[in-house]
Amino acid sequence: MLELFRYYQAGIANTVFGLSIYALLVWLGLNMYAAQLAAHVLGMGFNYLSYSRHVFRDAGAGKVRFVAAYGGNYLVGLGTLAAVARFVPSPYLAGILTAGIVSIINYFALKRFVFLEKLS
Helix, strand or coil: CHHHHHHHHHHHHHHHHHHHHHHHHHHCCCCHHHHHHHHHHHHHHHHHHHHHHHHCCCEEECHHHHHHHHHHHHHHHHHHHHHHHCCCCCHHHHHHHHHHHHHHHHHHHHHHHHEEECCC
């Protein structure tokens, strides 16, 4: 339970970082899907550091697995954004709702696929 709490602590910082980039790019006139891709790529490095050092600090981190998980996470996020945008006219609100939904899936992907128990 403590790990999940730390995940959402880091997740708040990661989300603020990523959504700020997304909102700035949308505000500057970039298409919301292109903005999501740019924010996702820029946020990956920030997220890796926060998750590996704060949340899953006792686990072995696989950088290749992290990139693969975030590739899958991006595709899930893209599909979710497309679905949410059909019902929510604001690209800002659609981005926020998508981030919330995808964060749940991302936790399990990171825990089960990326940050594995270290062998003693």
